[in-house]
Amino acid sequence: MLLFSYFFSRSVMHKKYNCSPWVDTPALLNHFYNTDRRMGVGGIKKTMSIVVQKYGGTSVGSVERIQHVARRVVQAREAGHDCVVVVSAMGKSTDKLVDMAKEICPYPDEREMDMLLTTGEQVSIALLTMALHQLGHKAVSMTGWQAGILTEPVHGSARIKKINPEPVLNELKQGKIVVVAGFQGWTEDRQITTLGRGGSDTTAVALAASLNAERCEIYTDVTGVYTADPRIVPQARKLKSISYDEMLELANLGAGVLHPRAVETAKNHDVKLVVCSSFVDEPGTKVEEESNMEQGLVVSGVAHDKDIAKITVTKMPNRVGTLSKLFTTLAENHINVDIIIQSTYVADTTNISFSVSGNDLKKTLEVLENNKDKLSYEEVLHEDGLAKVSIVGAGMISNPGVAARMFHELSEADVPIHMVSTSEIKVSCVIPAGKTEEAVNALHTAFGLNAEDQAVVHGS
Amino acid sequence: MLLFSYFFSRSVMHKKYNCSPWVDTPALLNHFYNTDRRMGVGGIKKTMSIVVQKYGGTSVGSVERIQHVARRVVQAREAGHDCVVVVSAMGKSTDKLVDMAKEICPYPDEREMDMLLTTGEQVSIALLTMALHQLGHKAVSMTGWQAGILTEPVHGSARIKKINPEPVLNELKQGKIVVVAGFQGWTEDRQITTLGRGGSDTTAVALAASLNAERCEIYTDVTGVYTADPRIVPQARKLKSISYDEMLELANLGAGVLHPRAVETAKNHDVKLVVCSSFVDEPGTKVEEESNMEQGLVVSGVAHDKDIAKITVTKMPNRVGTLSKLFTTLAENHINVDIIIQSTYVADTTNISFSVSGNDLKKTLEVLENNKDKLSYEEVLHEDGLAKVSIVGAGMISNPGVAARMFHELSEADVPIHMVSTSEIKVSCVIPAGKTEEAVNALHTAFGLNAEDQAVVHGS
Numbered sequence: 008m009l010l011f012s013y014f015f016s017r018s019v020m021h022k023k024y025n026c027s028p029w030v031d032t033p034a035l036l037n038h039f040y041n042t043d044r045r046m047g048v049g050g051i052k053k054t055m056s057i058v059v060q061k062y063g064g065t066s067v068g069s070v071e072r073i074q075h076v077a078r079r080v081v082q083a084r085e086a087g088h089d090c091v092v093v094v095s096a097m098g099k100s101t102d103k104l105v106d107m108a109k110e111i112c113p114y115p116d117e118r119e120m121d122m123l124l125t126t127g128e129q130v131s132i133a134l135l136t137m138a139l140h141q142l143g144h145k146a147v148s149m150t151g152w153q154a155g156i157l158t159e160p161v162h163g164s165a166r167i168k169k170i171n172p173e174p175v176l177n178e179l180k181q182g183k184i185v186v187v188a189g190f191q192g193w194t195e196d197r198q199i200t201t202l203g204r205g206g207s208d209t210t211a212v213a214l215a216a217s218l219n220a221e222r223c224e225i226y227t228d229v230t231g232v233y234t235a236d237p238r239i240v241p242q243a244r245k246l247k248s249i250s251y252d253e254m255l256e257l258a259n260l261g262a263g264v265l266h267p268r269a270v271e272t273a274k275n276h277d278v279k280l281v282v283c284s285s286f287v288d289e290p291g292t293k294v295e296e297e298s299n300m301e302q303g304l305v306v307s308g309v310a311h312d313k314d315i316a317k318i319t320v321t322k323m324p325n326r327v328g329t330l331s332k333l334f335t336t337l338a339e340n341h342i343n344v345d346i347i348i349q350s351t352y353v354a355d356t357t358n359i360s361f362s363v364s365g366n367d368l369k370k371t372l373e374v375l376e377n378n379k380d381k382l383s384y385e386e387v388l389h390e391d392g393l394a395k396v397s398i399v400g401a402g403m404i405s406n407p408g409v410a411a412r413m414f415h416e417l418s419e420a421d422v423p424i425h426m427v428s429t430s431e432i433k434v435s436c437v438i439p440a441g442k443t444e445e446a447v448n449a450l451h452t453a454f455g456l457n458a459e460d461q462a463v464v465h466g467s
Numbered sequence: 468m469l470l471f472s473y474f475f476s477r478s479v480m481h482k483k484y485n486c487s488p489w490v491d492t493p494a495l496l497n498h499f500y501n502t503d504r505r506m507g508v509g510g511i512k513k514t515m516s517i518v519v520q521k522y523g524g525t526s527v528g529s530v531e532r533i534q535h536v537a538r539r540v541v542q543a544r545e546a547g548h549d550c551v552v553v554v555s556a557m558g559k560s561t562d563k564l565v566d567m568a569k570e571i572c573p574y575p576d577e578r579e580m581d582m583l584l585t586t587g588e589q590v591s592i593a594l595l596t597m598a599l600h601q602l603g604h605k606a607v608s609m610t611g612w613q614a615g616i617l618t619e620p621v622h623g624s625a626r627i628k629k630i631n632p633e634p635v636l637n638e639l640k641q642g643k644i645v646v647v648a649g650f651q652g653w654t655e656d657r658q659i660t661t662l663g664r665g666g667s668d669t670t671a672v673a674l675a676a677s678l679n680a681e682r683c684e685i686y687t688d689v690t691g692v693y694t695a696d697p698r699i700v701p702q703a704r705k706l707k708s709i710s711y712d713e714m715l716e717l718a719n720l721g722a723g724v725l726h727p728r729a730v731e732t733a734k735n736h737d738v739k740l741v742v743c744s745s746f747v748d749e750p751g752t753k754v755e756e757e758s759n760m761e762q763g764l765v766v767s768g769v770a771h772d773k774d775i776a777k778i779t780v781t782k783m784p785n786r787v788g789t790l791s792k793l794f795t796t797l798a799e800n801h802i803n804v805d806i807i808i809q810s811t812y813v814a815d816t817t818n819i820s821f822s823v824s825g826n827d828l829k830k831t832l833e834v835l836e837n838n839k840d841k842l843s844y845e846e847v848l849h850e851d852g853l854a855k856v857s858i859v860g861a862g863m864i865s866n867p868g869v870a871a872r873m874f875h876e877l878s879e880a881d882v883p884i885h886m887v888s889t890s891e892i893k894v895s896c897v898i899p900a901g902k903t904e905e906a907v908n909a910l911h912t913a914f915g916l917n918a919e920d921q922a923v924v925h926g927s
Binding site: 070073074104107108110111112115116118119120122123125126127129130132133134136137138140141147148150153174197199 | 530533534564567568570571572575576578579580582583585586587589590592593594596597598600601607608610613657659
């Protein structure tokens with residue numbers, strides 16, 4: 008309802024002035040500031056040109072980097088925007104905290120891990136705010152709970168339930184740049200929670216949605232979304248734009264540039280996303296509903312994930328409920344399963360293979376071992392040191408034979424395929440991890456994605 | 468009102484069972500647990516034997532130290548107490564944060580410094596709670612705001628306005644050890660604040676008062692309150708007990724073992740304090756209303772502060788309001804002045820000397836320079852590298868000549884005296900910092916305080 012009224016006011020504004028929501032219009036906004044500011048939150052929403060910027064851990068990894076980020080934020084501010092900045096913990100600081108916790112307790116309590124890890128972003132917001140002060144700008148920092156970010160009562164990977172935009176809006180109205188701690192929130196019970204991996208992206212997108220921001224800029228160590236990881240494919244090409252669905256597949260497939268939950272939130276709330284570099288000043292990649300598809304390209308990107316394990320459970324009873332029992336048991340133990348293959352050799356038993364993240368292999372084997380009686384299998388085989396390469400593109404839907412072409416290219420490059428999975432806009436193959444670079448480069452070339460110049464990666 | 472009802476219930480309990488509030492009575496408490504637990508917060512308050520323990524930065528300076536503290540806390544828990552533990556930031560972690568802030572901003576905003584520094588205790592509470600879990604105990608951590616510690620809306624050195632005991636009591640009722648972040652609170656406006664230097668002591672004492680705790684134990688790197696700093700006087704002797712007033716003078720005079728505000732809070736709320744070591748297991752020093760005065764001792768301790776500066780403002784107009792104008796200006800700039808001496812050479816002008824902490828010297832000179840016209844003095848002289856030595860003892864009131872004896876001893880030890888200040892229970896002299904050890908040892912010996920054994924100092 009709140010979101011609706013925001014959208015309404017924005018669409019009215021654009022109709023009246025006949026301009027696109029993507030155009031920067033400080034003069035126009037000044038007009039609105041003067042006429043609408045008085046209306047406050049209770050009346051028709053005043054229209055601010057809010058830009059949400061998110062800077063990851065590498066971007067704020069040192070005092071110098073924080074000062075650099077402050078200068079970038081000030082550019083946006085001086086261009087006439089109201090700025091909300093979301094930051095992650097500095098560089099490796101989260102890892103250091105995790106190490107200390109593990110030294111004390113091999114399986115630390117998740118509530119206490121949240122208490123511990125949320126200090127990382129709190130340090131970043133304070134330091135960035137000081138750097139903004141030093142540049143002569145008004146600025147204020149806010150923890151997740153101060154910024155009204157309410158989550159489910161779950162520790163370690165809570166989902167945002169809602170955001171009260173008032174605390175941030177009140178500070179923006181006073182002309183301040185608002186610096187918000189990413190990755191964290193609180194519950195109705197006043198417990199501190201975290202949003203799990205990539206949570207700062209989600210914080211930024213959700214804040215952008217609740218504030219009805221013009222756009223959400225995700226600053227990272229690459230200059231945008233690439234046709235493949237530039238660290239592996241030197242000829243990777245930056246996309247000018249990509250659709251939410253393609254980005255979602257890429258994100259889910261391990262393209263680390265954006266977290267899938269953030270993309271999902273952006274898609275659901277129609278938040279205009281821009282992925283750009285905090286290291287160099289060049290246009291990034293827009294993520295939006297209708298992307299200007301790269302002309303003539305069936306595949307728009309090649310993704311990979313280098314840490315995959317394959318598990319095979321043999322001779323399970325071949326009857327209704329077997330699959331359900333197996334995967335319910337794994338889900339209850341918070342194990343994410345990716346590709347699943349069922350094969351039947353003899354009538355009354357079945358072999359089931361599936362892939363998990365390499366990180367989860369040990370835990371998965373333990374869970375299977377502990378549930379051997381319940382699941383009544385014969386044995387568990389496993390294979391690690393695997394990777395997954397995927398091609399993604401909305402153009403696949405209307406181009407049959409893309410999967411066959413992929414298998415052919417991998418075979419030509421002498422890459423064995425262990426498992427296969429497909430969706431309408433992607434094909435994934437599990438291969439030996441040692442073959443990842445060859446596979447990704449072969450596919451990138453074969454599907455015509457190579458650029459003429461080499462991509463530059465910063466801070467990695 | 469709430470406090471009153473707690474006191475009432477405790478006094479009833481002790482009358483009924485005819486035991487002193489200082490006696491540990493787990494069996495008795497179990498009786499109360501069984502009969503009164505049901506009554507909850509709404510009815511007559513159940514009587515818990517709550518002990519508040521406070522551990523400083525050195526005591527939680529490493530993972531090993533935190534594990535050691537956890538074992539200490541568990542001892543108290545297993546003796547039948549409900550335990551509330553207040554901790555400071557780990558070792559030098561606050562200094563590291565301050566250094567980063569100063570690198571970004573020479574005079575960082577105090578609100579943002581509070582945001583930054585409060586992360587230090589938040590790390591400690593999470594890690595200590597994990598260590599308690601690892602020992603098989605139920606425990607939960609709480610930030611200052613989660614523990615209901617409400618302060619004035621001042622950053623950097625807020626005073627506690629009130630504490631809502633409910634959040635802590637609710638967790639204690641569930642059988643948990645509650646680990647609270649020292650040094651921090653929040654305002655009615657949801658701003659994070661800090662209590663200034665020594666704030667964790669104050670947190671512990673204020674919590675003990677609001678929870679009507681049996682006692683508040685301050686764990687530090689010495690085994691109690693000594694007749695002098697054992698790091699300087701090897702023959703320093705541990706006091707079995709000391710009165711609030713004496714402790715207050717000692718604390719104000721730079722005996723770092725307890726913060727003056729904590730002592731003041733303890734005195735005002737009648738909180739039984741015990742100062743003891745987190746490194747060794749031996750009885751500490753009780754701080755209480757009527758101390759068992761050490762027999763025949765006029766002086767109960769020698770304190771010192773090694774970082775003092777003396778400032779002289781010459782030829783100020785000798786008229787009403789001069790002193791007030793000078794010291795109001797300094798107070799407005801948050802400069803704490805200690806000893807003040809006014810001397811008049813000619814009828815119409817006056818020289819004023821005062822001492823400040825060495826840390827404040829630069830700022831003081833700046834403030835005086837910036838207000839030269841308003842204060843209309845001729846010049847400002849200053850001297851740093853000074854120290855203050857003080858003798859403290861309630862026995863002085865009835866023993867004239869103690870100050871004269873002190874001057875005589877310092878003179879015998881060839882220590883020049885720059886300034887003097889006295890109160891009913893102390894005499895302070897400002898001397899060259901290089902003479903501190905000689906002066907303190909000479910006074911300690913002269914006033915009969917030497918022990919037969921040498922004191923042991925840990926973790927320094």
